[in-house]
Structure formats: C-alpha cells, structure tokens
Amino acid sequence: xxLTTAPDPTRARTGSxxxxxxxxxxxxxxxxxxxxxxxxxxxxxxxxxAVTAIPMLLSLWLSxxxxxxxxxxxxxxxxxxxxxxxxxxxxxxxxxxxxxxVTFALVAVPLKLAAALGVALLLNRAWRGVGLFRSLFYLxxxxxxxxxxxxxxxxxxNRDGAFNSLxxxxxxxxxxxxxxxxxxxxTLMVLAIWQFGAPxxxxxxxxxxxxxxxxEAASVDGAGRWRRFRNVTLPMLSPVIFFNxxxxxxxxxxxxxxxxxxxxxTGGPVDSTLMYTLNLYITGFxxxxxxxxxxxxxxxxxxxxxxxxxxxxxxxxxxxYSDGEDR
Amino acid sequence: xxxxxxxxxxxxxxxRRATGGxxxxxxxxxxxxxxxxxxxxxxxGTSFKSQEEIVNNVGLLPxxxxxxxxxxxxxxxxLSFGRFFLNSAMVxxxxxxxxxxxxxxxxxxxxxxxxxxxGLWFAVMIGTLLLPGHVLIVPQYILFRxxxxxxxxxxxxxxLIPQFLATEAFFVFLMVQFMRGIPRELDEAAxxxxxxxxxxxxxxILPLSRPALVTTAIFSxxxxxxxxxxxxxxxxGLEDYTVPVALTLFxxxxxxxxxxxxFAMSVLSxxxxxxxxxxxxxxxxxxxxxxxxxx
Numbered sequence: 001x002x003l004t005t006a007p008d009p010t011r012a013r014t015g016s017x018x019x020x021x022x023x024x025x026x027x028x029x030x031x032x033x034x035x036x037x038x039x040x041x042x043x044x045x046x047x048x049x050a051v052t053a054i055p056m057l058l059s060l061w062l063s064x065x066x067x068x069x070x071x072x073x074x075x076x077x078x079x080x081x082x083x084x085x086x087x088x089x090x091x092x093x094x095x096x097x098x099x100x101x102v103t104f105a106l107v108a109v110p111l112k113l114a115a116a117l118g119v120a121l122l123l124n125r126a127w128r129g130v131g132l133f134r135s136l137f138y139l140x141x142x143x144x145x146x147x148x149x150x151x152x153x154x155x156x157x158n159r160d161g162a163f164n165s166l167x168x169x170x171x172x173x174x175x176x177x178x179x180x181x182x183x184x185x186x187t188l189m190v191l192a193i194w195q196f197g198a199p200x201x202x203x204x205x206x207x208x209x210x211x212x213x214x215x216e217a218a219s220v221d222g223a224g225r226w227r228r229f230r231n232v233t234l235p236m237l238s239p240v241i242f243f244n245x246x247x248x249x250x251x252x253x254x255x256x257x258x259x260x261x262x263x264x265x266t267g268g269p270v271d272s273t274l275m276y277t278l279n280l281y282i283t284g285f286x287x288x289x290x291x292x293x294x295x296x297x298x299x300x301x302x303x304x305x306x307x308x309x310x311x312x313x314x315x316x317x318x319x320x321y322s323d324g325e326d327r
Numbered sequence: 328x329x330x331x332x333x334x335x336x337x338x339x340x341x342x343r344r345a346t347g348g349x350x351x352x353x354x355x356x357x358x359x360x361x362x363x364x365x366x367x368x369x370x371x372g373t374s375f376k377s378q379e380e381i382v383n384n385v386g387l388l389p390x391x392x393x394x395x396x397x398x399x400x401x402x403x404x405x406l407s408f409g410r411f412f413l414n415s416a417m418v419x420x421x422x423x424x425x426x427x428x429x430x431x432x433x434x435x436x437x438x439x440x441x442x443x444x445x446g447l448w449f450a451v452m453i454g455t456l457l458l459p460g461h462v463l464i465v466p467q468y469i470l471f472r473x474x475x476x477x478x479x480x481x482x483x484x485x486x487l488i489p490q491f492l493a494t495e496a497f498f499v500f501l502m503v504q505f506m507r508g509i510p511r512e513l514d515e516a517a518x519x520x521x522x523x524x525x526x527x528x529x530x531x532i533l534p535l536s537r538p539a540l541v542t543t544a545i546f547s548x549x550x551x552x553x554x555x556x557x558x559x560x561x562x563x564g565l566e567d568y569t570v571p572v573a574l575t576l577f578x579x580x581x582x583x584x585x586x587x588x589x590f591a592m593s594v595l596s597x598x599x600x601x602x603x604x605x606x607x608x609x610x611x612x613x614x615x616x617x618x619x620x621x622x
Contacts, residue, residue, distance in 0.1 A: 029339065033440065033441050033442065033524055034440075034442040034443055036390070036436075036440055036442075036523070036524035036525065037436045037440035037441065037442025037445065037524075038436075039438075040433065040435050040436035040440060040524070040528070041433055041436040041442075041448065042432075042433045043428075043429040043431070043432055043433065043491065043492050043493050044429065044430075044433035044436075044452070044492065044493040044494075044499065045448075046492050047429070047489060047493050047494040048451065048452075048455070048494075049491025050470075051463070051467065051487075051488070051489045051492055051494045051495065052458070052463065053471070054466075055463045055466035055467045055470060056462075056463065056466070058466040058469065058470065059462070059465060059466040060465070062465070062466065062533050064471075067469075067471070069472070087438060089620075097436065117599070119356075119359060122352055122355060122356055122374055123356070127349075131609075133356055133360065134612055135604075135608045135609075135612055136360050136363065137359075137363060138608075138611070138612050139363075139364075139367070140363060140367075141366070141605060142549060142600055142611070143553075143601070144598055145553050145555075146551075146555070146571065146597065147555050147571040147572075147574045147575060147593075147595045147596075148370075148552040148571075148592075148593035148594070148597050148598075149366075149370075149572075149597070150371070150595075151574060151578070151590070151593050152366055152370040152590070153426070154364070154383060155586065155590075156366060156369065160382070161385060162369055162385045162386075162387065163384045164357060164385075169602065174598075194363065194366070201501060201612055207540060210480050249458070250457060253459075254460075254461060256461070256555070256556050257555045257556065259573075260555070260559075260575075261575065261578060264575075264578050264579065265575075277459075277461045277556075280461060280465075281461075281464075281556075281559075281560075284464070284465045285468075285469075290465050291467065293465050293620055294465050294466065297461065297462040297463075297464075297465060298462070300459065300461070301458075301459065301460055301462045302461060304457070308457065323329075326483060
C-alpha cells in the first residue's frame with residue numbers, strides 16, 4: 001500500500017508530520033535499546049506474521065487452487081489461473097457484484113461527503129448548542145454499521161414501511177424499495193449517507209484551522225460568500241477533503257452488513273445488493289469455494305491499492321498544502 | 328472564532344445582529360436533526376407497538392405502549408437473549424483489554440525506542456491500516472480451523488487472538504501519535520535516574536498514556552460490539568452467538584410476528600453504544616477528530 005501520509009489531516013497542516021526516521025541515530029541503535037524495541041514490538045510482529053502475512057500468502061496460493069474446506073489438504077489441486085479466468089470471463093455474477101459495488105461507492109461517497117461538508121459549514125461558528133448538534137449528527141456514525149440499524153432500515157423502506165406512509169401524505173405511491181431490484185441498492189446508499197457525521201466531524205476540525213485573516217482579506221478584496229467558499233474554504237480544506245475521500249471510498253467498497261441484512265445474506269432481490277464483500281462471503285462460506293474466493297480477495301486488494309494510488313497521484317493536482325510541503 | 332462567539336452569549340434567541348441568517352441556519356439545522364434522528368425514534372417507538380399496530384400504524388409513536396415485545400424477544404429463542412448479551416460483552420471487553428495492552432506495547436516501540444528496521448516496520452504498520460479485513464477472512468478461517476479453534480473448546484479465540492496481537496493498526500497509530508506528544512525530557516530524566524526502556528515505559532509512558540488508552544478502549548468496545556462480519560464467520564453454535572449474529576436469526580423467521588421482538592432486541596443491542604455515547608460524547612467526537620479514521 002502506498003499510504004505514507006499520516007492519516008491526520010489536522011495535524012498535517014502544522015507541517016510537523018513526524019516519521020519514525022526523524023528520530024536521532026536511526027540504524028545505529030544504542031546497545032540494549034534495540035533488544036528492548038523488539039521485545040515491545042513482539043506481539044505486533046507475531047500478529048503481523050500469524051494474522052496478516054501468512055494468511056495473505058496462504059490466500060495467494062489458495063487462489064491458484066480448487067480448495068474448498070471439505071477436501072483434505074492432500075487432494076487440493078493446483079489449477080493455475082483457472083480461478084482468475086473464471087472470474088474475468090465466465091462469471092457474470094462476479095461482474096455484476098463489481099458493478100453494484102462501484103455504483104454504490106460512486107453515488108454514496110460523494111453525496112455523503114457533500115452532506116458532511118454542508119452540515120459542517122452550517123456548524124462552523126461558535127454558538128451555544130453547536131456541540132449538541134455536532135454530537136447528534138455524529139450519533140448515526142456510531143450506530144449505523146450495526147445489524148440493528150440495518151434491520152430498522154429494511155423495515156422503514158418496506159412496501160408498508162414508514163417511508164411510504166410519509167410519501168402517502170403527499171399522495172405519492174412509493175415503491176417496495178428494499179424488495180425492488182431497482183431500488184434496493186439506493187436504500188443502502190441512503191443508509192450510508194445518513195452516517196455523514198464522521199466525515200463531518202473531520203471537516204469541522206479542518207474548518208477550524210482555516211485562518212480567519214484569509215476570509216477578512218478576501219472580504220476586503222470584495223469577495224462574496226460564494227467566492228470566499230470557492231477560493232478560500234475549498235483550497236484550504238482540500239487536504240481534509242482528500243483524506244475523507246480516500247477513507248470513505250475504501251469504506252464504501254467494503255459495505256457488507258447492511259447488504260447482508262437487507263437480502264438475508266443472498267445479495268437479492270435479483271442480486272441488486274450483491275456487494276463485492278457479500279459475494280466473496282457467499283462464495284467462500286456458503287458455496288465453500290475458498291480457492292475462488294481467495295482469488296476474488298486478491299483482486300479486491302489489488303483494486304483497492306490501485307484506487308488508493310490513483311487518489312494519491314491525482315491528489316497532487318488539487319490538494320493544497322498551505323505549508324508548501326510536497327508529499 | 329472569538330469574534331463570532333460574542334453574539335451567541337447575548338442569549339439563546341435572536342442575537343442582535345444577523346438575526347435572519349442565524350434563525351434560518353437554526354431552522355435548517357433542526358430540520359436536518361429531525362430527519363437524521365427520525366429512524367432512531369421510529370425504531371424505539373415501533374419496539375413498543377403491539378403486533379397489530381406494527382402493521383397498521385407506521386407512525387412514530389405507538390397508540391398504546393406495550394412492553395410485550397421485549398419479553399417476547401428476550402425469550403424468542405431456545406436460549407435467553409441475555410446469553411447473547413453476555414457473549415457480546417465478553418468478546419468486547421476482552422478485545423478492549425487485548426487492544427489496550429498489545430497496541431500500547433507496539434506504540435511505545437515505534438514512538439520511543441530505536442532499533443533496526445524500525446522505519447520499515449512502521450511503514451508496514453501504516454500499510455496494514457488500509458488493508459481490508461475481508462481480504463484476510465478466508466485464509467484466517469482456514470488457519471484457525473486447521474488449528475481446531477473454530478467451534479472449538481472456546482470459540483472466541485479466533486476473534487480474540489488478533490486483538491491481543493496489536494493487529495488493529497489504527498490504535499497503534501493513534502497511540503504513537505499520542506506518545507509523540509509526551510515530552511522526551513521525562514524519558515531523559517528517568518534515564519538519568521537509572522531507568523531502562525522498561526522502566527521508562529512503566530513509570531513515564533504508561534501513566535501518561537491514559538487518555539489514549541481510554542480512547543482506544545471506547546472505540547474498540549463500540550466497534551467490536553457492532554462488528555458483524557467476523558462474528559458471523561467464526562461463530563457457529565447458537566449458544567456462542569453474539570448479539571449481532573443472534574439478531575439476524577430474527578430475519579430468518581420472516582413472519583410478521585417477529586418484527587416487534589426483533590425491534591425490541593435491536594433497541595436493546597444499541598443501548599450500550601448509546602450509553603457510551605452519552606457518557607463520552609465529547610471524547611468520541613473529538614477522539615475521531617484528532618485521529619480521524621473509520622466510522
């Protein structure tokens with residue numbers, strides 16, 4: 001992964017992004033401290049090996065086999081690229097799940113960030129009660145990923161649910177949202193957008209860092225509200241926007257719980273909520289095709305790495321660091 | 328900031344200047360709050376509706392408050408729902424302990440100690456921050472199953488072992504950032520007093536890292552309490568189920584009669600998170616602020 005930027009946009013602004021290499025005398029540890037370092041690091045190192053590195057390698061190997069949990073190890077067959085071939089050429093439901101996931105991220109992430117930024121701008125003034133609003137908006141981010149909330153969502157967007165009765169007040173007859181292949185994914189998007197509180201809080205922290213002198217200077221130059229937003233707020237906020245964008249996109253690709261609850265683990269109706277991770281789960285743990293699921297996992301990993309890399313390489317053109325530090 | 332803080336102090340309603348703008352802003356905010364909180368209130372309201380009312384009245388409030396769904400949900404399965412709460416609480420609390428200890432140790436090494444390959448390991452740790460857990464689930468399942476730990480004597484080991492090995496890089500990073508704010512002079516002073524790396528950890532870093540530990544504890548509790556994916560994969564027996572996995576059992580039984588109990592248990596399942604929210608809301612909102620990940 002190419003992530004070397006400290007995931008701390010507010011602190012990054014001050015220009016003091018500490019890297020471990022900034023310590024004195026790296027590479028020539030003083031006697032004794034090197035040993036102590038590895039003693040303290042040992043649980044993490046063990047975890048890295050046992051829980052991350054070895055499973056990753058195992059999964060890479062599995063992706064070239066026909067392994068399922070039932071066959072004994074001695075009968076596992078090396079199938080070469082067959083899993084990948086099947087994924088790319090012979091598995092329409094795979095491509096469907098890619099489409100579902102990309103659609104979800106492309107729609108939900110920008111809208112969620114827009115909502116977060118919009119509300120953050122409304123709250124970006126010190127006045128009594130602002131803390132209360134901030135907390136209330138943040139609450140869905142704490143609860144929203146749970147099974148319980150997904151259950152509520154599904155029932156709210158039923159044919160006879162609360163949302164349709166609300167529409168009924170305006171004389172609109174709603175769809176059976178969660179049971180309608182054309183709308184099920186959209187209800188999941190709304191659930192994701194509803195949790196705009198977490199990025200909002202990060203936006204608020206970023207807004208606080210924008211020097212008020214810049215606004216004053218802009219006002220003196222005759223800039224109106226929109227010009228101040230466009231020419232001061234947005235560029236000053238771009239590192240935080242970038243940070244939220246990367247994070248929310250990666251989160252968006254991994255949506256699982258709500259899709260699982262909505263479709264009772266099937267990805268339905270008619271595969272309309274077959275998110276990538278749900279497809280992976282079904283392949284690996286329902287169909288027990290763990291070799292094939294491992295191949296899916298690796299493609300997913302590479303895709304996320306590539307997307308992150310694209311973000312970071314394009315970030316140079318629109319992310320503005322006020323300290324002039326080039327990362 | 329200070330300039331805009333002044334008018335707010337003049338009173339809750341209508342400060343002297345910019346009344347129109349302020350009032351409009353407040354109205355908009357209240358409208359958004361209403362929309363955002365509606366699902367939560369609706370969930371609570373519905374959990375108190377009778378079975379009939381759930382079908383006929385999709386409004387916010389029940390016409391008659393009936394607590395029956397709670398007793399029905401609690402006893403809906405062969406086991407009391409309390410069992411699932413105990414399981415969830417145990418997994419969450421042990422995760423808090425595991426994350427706290429193991430991440431603190433790793434963070435101390437990264438933040439303070441000098442050793443070979445530190446830069447490399449730090450970069451690897453940052454790399455694992457964005458590693459999606461879904462990618463590793465299949466091989467982890469196979470490994471833990473091969474070791475006889477899935478559905479074994481104590482089926483929570485596959486959930487807990489990673490937490491005791493500092494695999495939540497987010498918390499390691501959070502603590503590293505925090506420790507960098509602890510003045511190095513304190514280390515130096517302890518060193519002069521004859522403390523080695525372990526002494527400095529024990530007497531300087533550990534006591535001063537309490538705020539970072541508290542943040543880690545709160546977030547690991549909430550995230551583990553809400554986590555579904557790993558618990559779904561690793562837990563297989565009804566008596567081992569945690570709350571989120573047990574909740575999905577309600578969905579399997581699609582009959583209308585299950586909706587009320589399902590809502591009641593959903594409300595209960597969110598209660599611990601909500602209480603945490605009430606108790607620590609400032610810390611939660613600001614904790615995510617300064618460390619800004621996930622959520």
